[in-house]
Each structure stands twice: as C-alpha cells, then as structure tokens.
Amino acid sequence: MKASFMAARLDRTDLKILRLLQNNGRLSNAELAETVAISPATCHRRTQRLFEDGFIAAVRAMIAPKKVAKGTLVMVGVVLDRSTPESFAIFEQAVAKLKFVLDCHLVAGDFDYFLKIRVGDMEDFNRIHGEQLIALPGVRQTRTFFVMKEVVDNAPLEF
Amino acid sequence: MKASFMAARLDRTDLKILRLLQNNGRLSNAELAETVAISPATCHRRTQRLFEDGFIAAVRAMIAPKKVAKGTLVMVGVVLDRSTPESFAIFEQAVAKLKFVLDCHLVAGDFDYFLKIRVGDMEDFNRIHGEQLIALPGVRQTRTFFVMKEVVDNAPLEF
DNA sequence: GCGGCCATGAAAGAAGCTTTCATATATTGG
DNA sequence: CCAATATATGAAAGCTTCTTTCATGGCCGC
Numbered sequence: 001m002k003a004s005f006m007a008a009r010l011d012r013t014d015l016k017i018l019r020l021l022q023n024n025g026r027l028s029n030a031e032l033a034e035t036v037a038i039s040p041a042t043c044h045r046r047t048q049r050l051f052e053d054g055f056i057a058a059v060r061a062m063i064a065p066k067k068v069a070k071g072t073l074v075m076v077g078v079v080l081d082r083s084t085p086e087s088f089a090i091f092e093q094a095v096a097k098l099k100f101v102l103d104c105h106l107v108a109g110d111f112d113y114f115l116k117i118r119v120g121d122m123e124d125f126n127r128i129h130g131e132q133l134i135a136l137p138g139v140r141q142t143r144t145f146f147v148m149k150e151v152v153d154n155a156p157l158e159f
Numbered sequence: 160m161k162a163s164f165m166a167a168r169l170d171r172t173d174l175k176i177l178r179l180l181q182n183n184g185r186l187s188n189a190e191l192a193e194t195v196a197i198s199p200a201t202c203h204r205r206t207q208r209l210f211e212d213g214f215i216a217a218v219r220a221m222i223a224p225k226k227v228a229k230g231t232l233v234m235v236g237v238v239l240d241r242s243t244p245e246s247f248a249i250f251e252q253a254v255a256k257l258k259f260v261l262d263c264h265l266v267a268g269d270f271d272y273f274l275k276i277r278v279g280d281m282e283d284f285n286r287i288h289g290e291q292l293i294a295l296p297g298v299r300q301t302r303t304f305f306v307m308k309e310v311v312d313n314a315p316l317e318f
Numbered sequence: 319g320c321g322g323c324c325a326t327g328a329a330a331g332a333a334g335c336t337t338t339c340a341t342a343t344a345t346t347g348g
Numbered sequence: 349c350c351a352a353t354a355t356a357t358g359a360a361a362g363c364t365t366c367t368t369t370c371a372t373g374g375c376c377g378c
C-alpha cells in the first residue's frame with residue numbers, strides 16, 4: 001500500500017533505463033543491464049517497477065506512415081457552435097472514435113480544438129473532411145492546415 | 160537486389176504482426192508467433208524483414224509525461240519574416256535542436272509552422288517562449304495555444 | 319511438367335528470462 | 349547509538365525463448 005502513495009522518485013539508474021527504452025523499446029534485459037551497469041536480476045526488477053508504476057505507459061512499434069498509405073499529415077483547427085461543457089463532451093466523444101485522428105486537444109485561443117490527422121492523400125482528406133469532420137457534433141467551422149513538410153514528428157520526450 | 164526495389168507488399172500476417180507490435184512493442188517472438196499462428200522461426204524472419212524494410216521505424220517506450228515533469232502541452236503557430244527557402248531552412252535547423260519541440264511542421268495557411276511543445280508548466284513555457292521561441296531565426300510572430308485538455312494524444316496509427 | 323525461387327516449420331545449441339535466496343544497505347523507532 | 353525492520357542487490361539455476369541451420373513443399377515462369 002505504501003508504494004502506491006509514494007511518488008517513487010527515480011534515481012540515475014531508472015532514468016537511464018527509461019531513456020534507453022525510449023530509444024529502443026526492444027532492448028533485452030541483458031543488454032539493458034549491461035549498459036546501465038547493474039545485474040540482470042536488478043535490472044529486471046527495476047524495469048518491471050517502471051512499468052507497474054506507470055512511468056512507461058506503453059511500448060509501441062512506430063509504423064512508418066508512408067509505408068502504410070498514411071503519408072499525408074493535416075492539422076485542423078476546430079471551432080464549436082457553443083462553448084458549453086456538454087457541447088465539448090459530445091464533440092470529444094465523437095472525435096475519439098475517428099481512427100485517423102492522432103491528436104485532439106482542447107486549447108485556449110482562436111480555436112476550441114486542434115486535431116492532427118493522418119490520411120493517404122489530399123483526396124482522401126477532402127472526402128473525410130466533408131463526410132466526417134464538418135459532420136462532427138457542434139462544429140461551427142474548421143480551418144485546415146496541410147502539412148507540406150514534416151520537420152520533426154513525434155520526437156522522443158526529453159527529461 | 161530485387162527486394163530493395165520491390166514494394167514488398169504486406170500480407171495478412173505481416174499486418175497482424177505490425178498491429179500487435181504497435182500495441183505492445185515488447186511482445187516476445189514466441190507470443191507473436193502464437194498469436195498470428197505461425198512458427199517462431201517464420202515469425203522471427205517476418206518481423207526482422209519488417210524492421211529491415213523500414214515498416215517499423217523504431218520501437219519506443221512511451222514515457223508518461225506527467226511522471227517526468229512534462230505535463231504541460233502547448234501548440235504554437237509561427238510566422239516567419241520572409242518566405243524564402245533559405246529562411247525556412249535556417250528556421251528548421253534551429254528548431255530541430257530544441258529538445259522540448261515534439262512536432263514541427265511546415266504548413267499551408269495562416270502560419271508557416273506549427274509546433275507541439277512539452278514543458279513542465281506554464282511558467283516554464285513562458286520562460287522558454289521568451290528566451291528561445293521568439294529568438295528563433297526569422298520569427299515574425301508566434302501564436303500560443305495552451306492545451307487545456309488532452310483528449311487524444313499520439314494515438315496509434317490505424318492502417 | 320520442370321527447374322528455380324522463396325517461404326515454411328522442425329530441431330537444437332546458445333542466449334536470455336525470471337525466480338529464489340542469502341547478503342548488504344538504508345530507514346525507522348527507541 | 350543501536351536494534352529492528354524494510355528494501356535493494358547479485359549470484360545461481362531451472363526454465364523459456366531466440367535464432368540459426370536444414371530439409372521439405374508450394375508457386376511461378378518457361
């Protein structure tokens with residue numbers, strides 16, 4: 001019970017493990033242990049704890065978008081009709097079902113939401129925009145920003 | 160030599176492997192093999208090929224941002240002074256060095272670039288904005304959109 | 319059909335995983 | 349300051365998994 005309340009501070013070794021796994025999530029426990037200079041047994045327990053305590057939310061293979069016909073990235077700003085909590089909740093519930101939406105963030109400023117969307121091509125997006133985006137509940141207007149060049153996409157977190 | 164030219168189409172099994180590894184990048188080869196109903200040897204070769212052919216760009220542990228003091232997300236629209244290729248190149252080179260920038264995309268529309276930034280808190284961002292963002296080469300103006308709620312962040316790619 | 323080309327699964331030695339255990343180190347309470 | 353408790357550690361070992369080798373079977377072009 002105590003452990004769940006403890007903020008479980010990370011020491012130097014934990015940070016090393018986190019950074020190594022962030023760069024290569026398929027590192028074996030043996031490799032990890034050797035790199036951070038502890039025994040495999042200790043390394044195994046440390047890593048397990050990092051998972052259990054939620055420091056590592058998931059380990060994901062990053063699929064190359066262009067290789068699976070999702071090479072076109074689009075940012076979309078959304079403004080809703082009304083700024084009520086109900087209106088927001090309904091919109092969020094609906095947008096969470098759209099598989100092509102990578103990010104959806106409620107923001108402060110000229111828009112209510114920002115979406116990051118991946119599709120096959122512009123034609124693909126145009127269809128989706130007409131059929132699914134402007135049809136989302138409570139949407140007053142959208143502003144589309146086609147991404148012409150991905151300078152940095154989903155960079156690893158530095159900490 | 161042929162393989163490098165071939166688009167190496169993915170069959171049903173390859174797609175299964177990709178999807179499984181996207182959801183859990185630490186699945187063992189044995190687990191993977193059993194789930195997709197092929198032998199471990201074949202599964203191993205398939206997976207290896209998916210890496211070699213670039214379908215899997217990387218496998219990353221997703222670190223929980225709040226656990227490492229990066230719980231504040233900010234979207235920033237940037238407009239440059241001039242819209243010349245040189246101006247863009249210099250800006251991109253500079254922005255790529257900023258560790259807190261997760262995304263940087265050249266877009267068509269009212270902004271030149273969109274940035275996605277992770278910091279500890281608003282105070283942290285305010286300092287960074289003043290010291291580093293507006294100081295980037297060629298920046299005319301920035302527009303900051305604080306993220307008040309992360310509805311969907313970095314969802315896995317559907318394909 | 320025939321020959322070349324891959325893809326496949328069984329097998330096996332090598333490597334790695336994960337638990338157990340005894341020891342060492344840190345923390346707490348008196 | 350010491351004792352008692354809790355926590356972390358590495359060696360060891362049994363067990364699983366990895367990854368290569370090899371022989372077989374299907375598929376395509378000729």
